[in-house]
Amino acid sequence: MSDQTYQIIAIVIYMGAMLGIGYVAFRRTNDIDDYMLAGRGLKPGVAALSAGASDMSGWLLMGLPGAIYLGGMHEAWIGIGLLIGAWLNWKYVAPRLRSYTAISQNAITIPSFFEKRLKDNKHLLRIGSAVIILVFFTFYVSSGMVAAGKFFDASFGWPYLTGMIFVAVITLLYTLFGGFLGASLTDVAQGLLMFAALIAVPIVAVIQIGDFETLGSRITTANPEAFNLFSSFSDNAWWVAVIAIFSTAAWGLGYFGQPHILVRFMALRTPAEAKTARRIGVGWMFLTSIGAIATSLIGIAYFAEDPLSETNSETVFLLLSQVFFHPFVAGLVLAAVLAAIMSTMSSQMIVCSSALVEDLYNITGRKASPKALVMLGRTGVLVIAVVAALLALNPNSSILDLVAFAWAGFGGAFGPIVILALYWRKLTAIGAFAGMISGAAVVFIWGNVDVLTGNMYEIVPGFLVCLVVAWLVSRATFKPSTEIEAEFTSMEEEVGAKVTA
Template sequence: MSDTTFQLIAIAVYLAAMLGIGYFAFRRTNNIDDYMLAGRGLKPGVAALSAGASDMSGWLLMGLPGAIYLNGLIEAWIAIGLTIGAWLNWKFVAPRLRSYTAVAQNAITIPSFFEKRLKDNSHFLRIAASVIILAFFTFYVSSGMVAAGKFFESSFGWNYFTGLFVVAGVTLLYTLFGGFLGATLTDVAQGLLMFAALIAVPIVAIFQMGSIGGISESIKQVNPDALNLFSSFNTTNGFLAAVAIFSTAAWGLGYFGQPHIIVRFMALRSPSEAKTARRIGVGWMVLTALGAIVTALVGIAYFAGTPEKEITDPETVFLLLSQIFFHPFVAGLVLAAVLAAIMSTMSSQLIVCSSALVEDLYNIAGKKLSPQREVMLGRTGVLVVAVVAAVLALNRNSSILELVSFAWAGFGAAFGPIVLLSLYWRKLTSTGALAGMITGALTVFIWGNIDVLASNMYEIVPGFILNLIVTVVVSNATYKHNALIEEEFTAMEKEIEENAPYVAAS
């Protein structure tokens, strides 16, 4: 058999496994709580790997290695910022959010948590949050479909639309029927596959190429600053270099407001398990990011120093090294890891969009449905969002990276400060939260579309800061004592204190 046949067989095995997991989850989904939050029964390892896989997408296996291949370790600041942000998110948000969403009338979505936490009877806050989720995530899912189409086109010469619909179809099926549990379990399998690929490729490549010292010398010959994490200080003044590094690392701020990630916190079995999940999740993230970085550096030594080996697309360095140093079937599994990164993010986003449509827009009308009808409505929501995203993905020239960056900033700036204040500040009000959320989203939109501003500072920074300021000022101006809010906040804090020996870092 040809190399391509081996690789396609490996990918077919992977896709079949994802469908099998989706069917397993389908058999265990009985009501809307199961469909949207897996009945709050996730083990810490499952929650951690699921959050990591749904977070990283194809950026970890292609975008990050490609950026470092071109510019060296200076591009690693985004990974450093994200790792710090993920640790802070697990440490300070996960246990409190898990506790508070249960205390606040069993909120199972972020918009419903905002409403129930702040006792907003007008529903304006919940509706605004749902609209923001649908607007950003529909395009985010579309970007994943575009990436899938381009992946099959570049790897196997398939028609762009064929690749798009194969990946979209499989992802839709296991998400449509398996719900949150299906998306989560496939995330775990995909996270393990990504981990194995990102660890195996650089290790095997290093052994094949010789000593680490020799590889390091080859890298320096190609790019003397490739191994310098602070190389920007060599090309510009210190202040501007520091601002550039801060702006890049500021991606980590986005974690506090990413619905498809923090919903995993809500699904934990108990707040005390956040500590174990944090260690697993951040450990997975550190090792996979290091694997991606080392892969890129090895690629510089292998490809860039030899003109006849020079690659045209830096983002394919991970894929090319796997095809060179592994059997075609194993290389196919590495290619499947790229699909895993794309599909895990898409499935998580589809579930969040479905919950926004059903739980946060349809159910606030007060209509009562049977558990089976609610699940069916949830599946309809997944289908609707997927169809709209697929229509948008028909434009193959969509800018994937820019769209992902914009959506990440939008969620981080719109939701991040509200999530943090809702968990740590008793005086937060629904009016303040709504004003801050809108301020954050608008700031990202305006700042991100003004080149002179966006080129100097990532839009999440001004959006996050202005949201925080507006929310605090308006909340102080509109605060009124609410006995039920005080009671629930105290109950949440009491549960956290009782679990302090388990939640606190050792």
């Protein structure tokens, strides 16, 4: 058999496994709580790996290695910022969010949590945040479909549209029927596959090259600044370098507002299990990030005589896997890239579905049976997928810029509100709404002005404006509420926090 045949067989096996997991989840999905939140029954390992796989996407296997290969180690500051942000999110947000969403009338989405936590009877928060989710995530899912189309075009020579539709249909099927549990369980398999691929490539490369000293020498010969985290900042004033590093690492701020990650916290069995999940999740993220960085450095040495161009630098991980492994194993590595794309798409489809059903349909006051709500949720997934596919028909669509913009949008609009809702008793509904809209607006404006974007990632001003506006407006509109006080105190007692006045 040819190398490509082996690779296709490996990918077909992977796709079949994902559909099988989706079917198992389908058999365990009975009502809307199961479909949207797996009945709050995720084990720590499942929640951790699911959050990691749905978060990292193809950026970890292609974007980061390609950026470091092309631009140098200073690009690793994004990974450093994300690692710090993930740890802080698991440590300070996860246990409180799991507890508070259950206490606040069993909120199963971020928009419904905002409304129930702040007793927003006018539904401003729920509608506003649901609309933001639908807009950003529809384009986010579309970017995944674009990536899938380009993946099959580059790897197997398939037409762009064929590859896009193939991945979209498989992802849609296991998400459509398995719901949140199906997405989470497939994320675990995908996370383990990504982990194995990112660890295996550097290890096999070192074994074949000889030893670490020889490898390090070859890397520095090809690029003397390869290991320098500050290589691109050396010619600038110190304060310019500090701003540049902070702006790059500020990706970590986005974690506090990402609905598809926060929902994993809400699905944990108990708040106490966030500690175990944090260790698993951050450990997975640390090791896979090291693997991605190591892969890019090995690529610098291996392709020293025939360097990769700017257009194909993101394929360094794929090329090394094909060099060092049997074609079937290389096919599994290619499947890991698909895993990264598909895990993120499935998670985003579920969040969009929950925004349509739980946050927009339910507030109309119409009554529906549990099975009817599940069917509505599946219909929502289908609608989002179709719209996203239509947006992805253009193969020249920007992927990286769209992902960065959406990440900043959620971080700037939702991040400060989540933190304040969990740690400040005096946050008000109108304050949260004002902050959310202000943050989203600043991200949108800042992200579309080149002179501003070039000096600071838009998530920083968006996050700060949202935080300040929410605090100021809440201070001006605060009125004591016995119900809010009681729920806040109950949450703090459950997570073992010191209760303050």
